[in-house]
Amino acid sequence: xxxxxxxxxxxxxxxxxxxxxxxxxxxxxxxxxxxxxxxxxxxxxxxxxxxxxxxxxxxxxxxxxxxxxxxxxxxxxxxxxxxxxxxxxxxxxxxxxxxxxxxxxxxxxxxxxxxxxxxxxxxxxxxxxxxxxxxxxxxxxxxxxxxxxxxxxxxxxxxxxxxxxxxxxxxxxxxxxxxxxxxxxxxxxxxxxxxxxxxxxxxxxxxxxxxxxxxxxxxxxxxxxxxxxxxxxxxxxxxxxxxxxxxxxxxxxxxxxxxxxxxxxxxxxxxxxxxxxxxxxxxxxxxxxxxxxxxxxxxxxxxxxxxxxxxxxxxxxxxxxxxxxxxxxxxxxxxxxxxxxxxxxxxxxxxxxxxxxxxxxxxxxxxxxxxxxxxxxxxxxxxxxxxxxxxxxxxxxxxxxxxxxxxxxxxxxxxxxxxxxxxxxxx
Numbered sequence: 001x002x003x004x005x006x007x008x009x010x011x012x013x014x015x016x017x018x019x020x021x022x023x024x025x026x027x028x029x030x031x032x033x034x035x036x037x038x039x040x041x042x043x044x045x046x047x048x049x050x051x052x053x054x055x056x057x058x059x060x061x062x063x064x065x066x067x068x069x070x071x072x073x074x075x076x077x078x079x080x081x082x083x084x085x086x087x088x089x090x091x092x093x094x095x096x097x098x099x100x101x102x103x104x105x106x107x108x109x110x111x112x113x114x115x116x117x118x119x120x121x122x123x124x125x126x127x128x129x130x131x132x133x134x135x136x137x138x139x140x141x142x143x144x145x146x147x148x149x150x151x152x153x154x155x156x157x158x159x160x161x162x163x164x165x166x167x168x169x170x171x172x173x174x175x176x177x178x179x180x181x182x183x184x185x186x187x188x189x190x191x192x193x194x195x196x197x198x199x200x201x202x203x204x205x206x207x208x209x210x211x212x213x214x215x216x217x218x219x220x221x222x223x224x225x226x227x228x229x230x231x232x233x234x235x236x237x238x239x240x241x242x243x244x245x246x247x248x249x250x251x252x253x254x255x256x257x258x259x260x261x262x263x264x265x266x267x268x269x270x271x272x273x274x275x276x277x278x279x280x281x282x283x284x285x286x287x288x289x290x291x292x293x294x295x296x297x298x299x300x301x302x303x304x305x306x307x308x309x310x311x312x313x314x315x316x317x318x319x320x321x322x323x324x325x326x327x328x329x330x331x332x333x334x335x336x337x338x339x340x341x342x343x344x345x346x347x348x349x350x351x352x353x354x355x356x357x358x359x360x361x362x363x364x365x366x367x368x369x370x371x372x373x374x375x376x377x378x379x380x381x382x383x384x385x386x387x388x389x390x391x392x393x394x395x396x397x398x399x400x401x402x403x404x405x406x407x408x409x410x411x412x413x414x415x416x417x418x419x420x421x422x423x424x425x426x427x
Contacts (some may be wrong), residue, residue: 026294034287034325036100042076043098051105057226058392061219063109068178071113073142080117082263085124085132086139089265092273092343093336096280103281104288107396108226110281112175118277119147122270123183125252126203127245128260134205135262143180145205148173148232151404155186155234156195157202164188164202164244166212166237176215177228181205184234185247203247204239212237223395251426257348265343272349272357275406276339279332279361282368282400286325286375289393293375294318300382317374324371328364335360351424355415362411369401 024032038044046067053064071077079095081087090098095117103110123145124135138145150172157164166186176182188200206213212235219229248255253269261267297318300308308314335357342349372394379390404410404427414424 026297027291030287030291030294030322033322034290034329036104036284036287037097038101040094041098041101042074042079043071043102046070047101047105050102050109054106054108055389055392057106057108059225061217061225062228063106063112063178063226067109072144072178072180075142076113077116077142077144078139080121081124081135081139082265085136085262091336091340092276093333093340096277096332096336099277100280100284102284104284106226107281107285107393108224110284111224111227111229111399112178114274114277114281115146115174116144116179118270118274119183120145121266121268121273122147122252123205124262125256125259125266125270126183126247127205129262131245132262138181141180144175144178145181145183146173146176146179146208147183148176148230149183149185153185155184156189156193157186157239158189158193159241160238162241163238164241166234166239168234170232170234172229173215173232174227174229176208176230176232177217179208182208182213182232184232201247202241202244204244206237206239210237222398223392224399253349253351253354257350264346267348268339268343269349269354271405272354273339275358275361275411276332276336278400278403278406279328279335279364279368282365282397283325283329283332285393285397285400286321286328286368286371289372289375289390289397290318290321290325292389292393293379297378314378317378321371321374321378324367324374328367328371331360331364331367335364351418355411355418358406358411359415362406362408365401365406366408368397372397 043050049064049067049070053067057063075088076098078087079090079098082089099110099114099117102113120138127135148170153168153170153172155166155168155170157166164186166184168186170182170184173182183203183205185201185203187195188202190196208215214233214235216231216233217228218231219225219227221229253271256267256269297309297314298307302308302311339357342353375390376394400406401408410427417424
């Protein structure tokens with residue numbers, strides 16, 4: 001019969017085992033439906049090595065040192081730096097795409113690289129033009145930065161002459177063990193050892209090799225096991241007061257509209273930017289989880305021996321997960337484009353701009369959270385029994401919607417207060 005395949009020519013099949021017009025596997029079908037643009041990615045030469053070490057990184061709680069050293073010093077590390085300090089000045093959208101590609105392969109490493117790009121943006125806005133030479137040194141050498149300054153951090157500085165002597169602990173220092181520099185915010189203390197009132201909080205950046213600094217591998221999370229989100233302890237660490245600046249972390253967004261900056265883009269709030277890129281990482285992770293689940297579905301059987309893919313609920317769950325993925329990816333791309341247009345036009349962002357980019361990406365991550373739950377439901381007990389890639393990806397994803405920067409409770413609460421004309425909370 002005309003058009004029928006020859007007996008020795010296999011009919012193209014989908015992951016479900018049925019003929020497919022495109023002749024694609026389940027993985028290819030997902031990638032065709034939700035493509036991940038890969039043109040011009042600086043991380044491209046390292047992606048195979050990043051993926052090859054991901055399972056080991058999860059098990060050993062440390063990213064391959066070969067991968068870390070291969071990326072250190074590259075233009076990837078310079079992406080969030082502007083050209084006037086030696087950077088490549090990439091767009092928000094492109095940087096999101098780079099992190100999306102890494103997260104599809106090793107979310108722990110993506111988390112560390114995301115943190116570096118975000119906090120470097122914060123550091124530049126914080127220290128300002130007076131530290132331009134130092135910033136240029138960090139950038140041109142492709143060095144890695146971290147900021148252990150999350151919840152329960154408590155670092156104090158005792159003033160002695162032209163120095164402050166630091167003691168205490170900075171927490172949530174993602175990537176600290178891989179970093180060359182750590183930022184530290186500390187409170188100046190009086191003769192009684194207690195913080196002076198009103199609070200005098202300073203900020204500086206120190207090499208991780210500084211005597212008296214100790215990086216404590218304390219991260220014991222269920223997911224992102226190799227993200228090195230550790231504690232950094234400071235014991236009698238001297239810093240020159242001339243190398244410190246006033247810290248305006250609590251009202252950073254407002255302050256950045258008026259303080260001198262190295263480049264206009266550093267008037268953008270780092271938290272809003274971090275949300276854009278976190279959402280892109282979530283897109284990359286969920287796309288890969290969906291593709292792998294679709295590719296494996298054809299070989300699975302239900303208890304009575306039928307094909308898993310013939311179950312209507314399985315089909316609906318896959319369709320809904322893919323729809324949520326597509327919506328989240330589109331929203332995240334649009335939010336990045338919005339910020340890039342604002343930077344290109346030299347527009348100073350206002351409160352509504354900050355809240356809009358956070359709200360859009362927060363809802364995108366919530367959509368992806370639902371997509372992962374649908375995939376988890378579809379995998380059933382088999383995923384728990386077998387472990388493997390989906391188990392690892394599911395654990396890693398759990399850290400994303402609960403990160404404080406993109407946390408739905410915080411973002412929607414702030415937006416609600418803004419729309420009701422109420423004063424916003426400090427963070």
